[in-house]
Amino acid sequence: MSEDQELGITEQKEYNPGEWYAEVVEKAELASYAPEGMGGFIVTRPRGYSLWESVQDNLDRWFDETGVENAYFPLFIPEDYLEREKDVVEGFDPEVAWVTHGGHDELEERLAVRPTSESIIAPYMAQWVRSHRDLPLRLNQWCSVVRWEATETKPFFRTKEFLWQEGHTAHEDEAGAWEETLTRLDQYQRLYEDVFAMPVMRGAKPDHDKFPGADTTTTVEALMPDGKSVQGATSHNLGQSFAEAFDLTFSDEDEVERVAHTTSWGLSWRALGALIMTHSDDQGLVLPPTVAPEQVVIVPIWQEDTKESVLQYSAEIAAELEEAGVRVHLDDRDERNPGFKYNEWELKGVPLRLEIGPNEVADGEITAVHRPDGEQTTTARDTLVEDVEAHLDEVYAKLYATAEENLEENVREADSPEEIMGTIGQHGGYVRTPWCGDEACEEAIKEKVHAEIVAVPLDESAVEGDHRDNAHRAEAVHEPGDECTVCGDDAVETAYFARSY
Amino acid sequence: MSEDQELGITEQKEYNPGEWYAEVVEKAELASYAPEGMGGFIVTRPRGYSLWESVQDNLDRWFDETGVENAYFPLFIPEDYLEREKDVVEGFDPEVAWVTHGGHDELEERLAVRPTSESIIAPYMAQWVRSHRDLPLRLNQWCSVVRWEATETKPFFRTKEFLWQEGHTAHEDEAGAWEETLTRLDQYQRLYEDVFAMPVMRGAKPDHDKFPGADTTTTVEALMPDGKSVQGATSHNLGQSFAEAFDLTFSDEDEVERVAHTTSWGLSWRALGALIMTHSDDQGLVLPPTVAPEQVVIVPIWQEDTKESVLQYSAEIAAELEEAGVRVHLDDRDERNPGFKYNEWELKGVPLRLEIGPNEVADGEITAVHRPDGEQTTTARDTLVEDVEAHLDEVYAKLYATAEENLEENVREADSPEEIMGTIGQHGGYVRTPWCGDEACEEAIKEKVHAEIVAVPLDESAVEGDHRDNAHRAEAVHEPGDECTVCGDDAVETAYFARSY
Structure with missing residues (x-):
């Protein structure tokens, strides 16, 4: 940066958060936009990449301490592999970039650039697992994935290519898979709270917004100063659906062949977007000393x-x-x-x-x-x-306290659809309200104020262990007899509505 | 591995090195072949990936100590970027995988999956460098690249997708770029010698085999027990060709605009192939304690x-x-x-x-x-x-001594084309001989015994510094008046012929 007038942020966080964010990312030399013809891609500069290296250092250490091994699977996935798990392809098909030519030749079968790797990892896990002694099997890879979403680029938050880690595990039983799911959620929460100075809210995704094929999708949500929620990372209990689709079975201690239970869990560089957005101000980037390249x-x-x-x-x-x-x-x-x-x-x-x-x-x-x-x-x-x-x-x-205050002050309740929408419109943040469990009631709100159900309470009682009992959690507020705030039917669930990134 | 009969290597290194190698890689659980329809791709299992992590740990530390910063550039490169540097596209065009569709839509301009990143990194370096104070600029990225070569897959040695690091630097002058080129060559040599227990031979590539657009391509070559040479890593002094093509200029201390000098340098997972091939035996994998997952x-x-x-x-x-x-x-x-x-x-x-x-x-x-x-x-x-x-x-x-003995015993001289071919055929290894510098003389040998000129001596005298003076080097043997062993014209160079991976 060699010209004085180029220094300094000109936009204000409070009034133009989008433009302000883009300016901070550019002027703090975290990232640049990719060339013309590559909308949705970014170039991650050293000051931005070093933040990602902090993420890697911390998670890799914690993963290693809890039995995870790193591996690397191919960048491309054959189309028929993606199709084998119908739930997955339904979820991802429209978002995939396709390689059709190698050199001067057209390929016989086109290859997807991986949008996520369940469909290529699961068949290999099926080969490698034969006996209960091979379980649990815990693999992780650090890589880039591509999802061809046609939305506006927001560096780190929303890019067609992004860096992430994706963990994939197999277990003997439901309890093992569920404990794994929560162990990874704990580690993601720890990254936000102990490294990024950001409190997050633990919860689950509503059924209609789970990872395709998952039994349960757990999430940590971070509330941004502009009142929108960011899905900070997700950890999925996949149950037996992937294991069944890919014949991931094992012989148990009695030599009986059984179907494994699997999980997957991932954190992407969206975490960096949330970090930058949370702490920075009109003077530019603010970083906690834990991750700052220079403290x-x-x-x-x-x-x-x-x-x-x-x-x-x-x-x-x-x-x-x-x-x-x-x-x-x-x-x-x-x-x-x-x-x-x-x-x-x-x-x-x-x-x-x-x-x-x-x-x-x-x-x-x-x-x-x-x-x-x-x-x-x-x-x-x-x-x-x-x-x-x-x-x-x-x-x-100080950074943590400010972010925590923002979270604590911005969980509100509502007794009518108008109040949900009014509260979101006026304050942003989370609106907690009894819900019937029907996606249509989310749609009714979404259409009007673009807020969706970002979390529901997560029942962790099935597993023992110290799951960060000082945590902010999505808590249930509905009582038996409560009615869904939107449609008036019996409430079965508590929904957290928010606008989200 | 739960069945006794699946343990154990059945092929012999001496008689069937190709089959033996594939068996070691598979049975030591380093890698598996990718699914059908993806010939040329491999799955890197945890025991293989941990070797790559050793490479990363060591190189990253040395890079950091010598002023290199990690960054991350997009996986895809627009076709017109690749074409801007004609030398590059000529070198790589046939080997590129093309993304033509995103989701259900055909892209307006197809995107290359990066075969190497000079053509996308150089334009950004050009934006970031304005003054001599911004130089030297040293960037590195760890990533996967794809080259659509239609040859037989050999895990780590030859795969369509491979992991590597690629360094890209810009300097004020020729001396800075040349010193950089040799610093990275030193670090690659150090990796082989001090971490992999493998002596390597330092040299340069003959002009016709340089990286397209480079002034000089330097190399470390490792001799395998079967007598073939492996290009262990390359470090290129790119001169000003990329800087000129991409307007990478800077204003010097007198405010005069000058064109920068650039380098690039890379080491891929082929290094793991060479490591496995060098030390392992008929009982399976042999690893030096420096990189072994369990020592x-x-x-x-x-x-x-x-x-x-x-x-x-x-x-x-x-x-x-x-x-x-x-x-x-x-x-x-x-x-x-x-x-x-x-x-x-x-x-x-x-x-x-x-x-x-x-x-x-x-x-x-x-x-x-x-x-x-x-x-x-x-x-x-x-x-x-x-x-x-x-x-x-x-x-x-012990491992180092065995590998060194193999190298030292297998550099021979030859006085006629027949002797070059006979020596390669009988012993493998390197044949060192005076050469006129004409590619046609290499072709004459290559056609008959598939041996090529893998190195020529590297003149390091232009730069001061301790460039590993205990090193094995490609040394000049021709004297003024010597004749090219192949055609009989005046020799200008000493060629090292070998078969290579």
């Missing part, structure tokens, strides 16, 4: 006569922090003044700025400024490392 | 009355090794006898086996067996960790 930037402030001492002191501070494992950058560029540097690093989302001028050198101090709110404190040189670590923790806590 | 397997040997004490002792040994950071697996399966376990873990390439029976328990000892040669020693319990680490180093050294 600390040091901006030295000098005149000619103080330059040497200020730079010397700054370099010592930088070295000490680096030694302690802090990701620190010393911005000692000659050609830029401190104000320019402040703006640039705020734009790029560095959580903590240390300002060092002649006064700091003289007093053996450092001035520390928090990114989200500009809070400024003076830190002593000899407690540098512990103070910086405390500042970074504080920044994390 | 040590413990096989307890018990009767009913000694079971408890043997398993207890074995578990203590396993815990102590794990604590020390050794990747260890205790195979305490009840349903398999020790002989079966020995065979299985030999097949799967575990470098060191520890056998623990009642005698070992009584004497406070462990019996250690090296994978490559069955060498057996007794180790004392109280020096366990240091002994195991020494054993692993010894195994590494």
